[in-house]
Amino acid sequence: MAAKSSKRSQRTGASVPEPRGEPPLSLDRIVATAVELLDAEGLDGLKMRRLADRLGSGVMSLYWHVDNKEDVFDLALDSVLEYRGTIGSQDWRADVLHMLEDWRASMLRHPWSASLLPRRALGPNILARLELLSKTLSGAGVADADLNVAIWSLWNYVMGATITRSSFDLSDADRASGQQRVEHHYPTIERSGLLLDDDWDGVFRKGLDFLLDGLAPR
Structure with missing residues (x-):
């Protein structure tokens, strides 16, 4: 070594x-x-x-x-995975959102990175990104006892969302066919139009809002 x-x-x-x-x-x-x-x-x-x-x-x-x-x-x-953005907007949620959207976008531009990252030692750029994220959450009031849970929850969310997006390859015809198969058998999925929803960016951001709501100091 x-x-x-x-x-x-x-x-x-x-x-x-x-x-x-x-x-x-x-x-x-x-x-x-x-x-x-x-x-x-x-x-x-x-x-x-x-x-x-x-x-x-x-x-x-x-x-x-x-x-x-x-x-x-x-x-x-x-x-x-180098983060070239800047933070310090006085809005911790906006800063976290920018960091995580940038992280997801970087991996989507390079789809191999999402499957490679969990298998490699963390390099200086991803460690710097995690340090910045940790510092931002800590400054927002997330207790040290909860910080690791917060970081790994956000990590898992970004990784899962990225891998799903990069590997999910259904055509409009596939989606329509899937929607027909759920009719009358899976009423909640049918009603929500789950299989027709391809707003990947919107879903990612709204899901992240749900997570950040839970991290917001009481």
């Missing part, structure tokens, strides 16, 4: 000469290209040879900057 940390510190900002016509190979360029590859081909599409080909590099050159493919996964994941 110590060797890995040392290697990262040595490689930061370093570049390795590449064939003429190619930009210098750097950690930032490797991570950005890995994100592009993951966006295009998903988790199974990230192979070191394929990544090197996209970079116009030799595979061995990558190892001046990263330890292995798992390292690339960690770096790519943390890269797309």
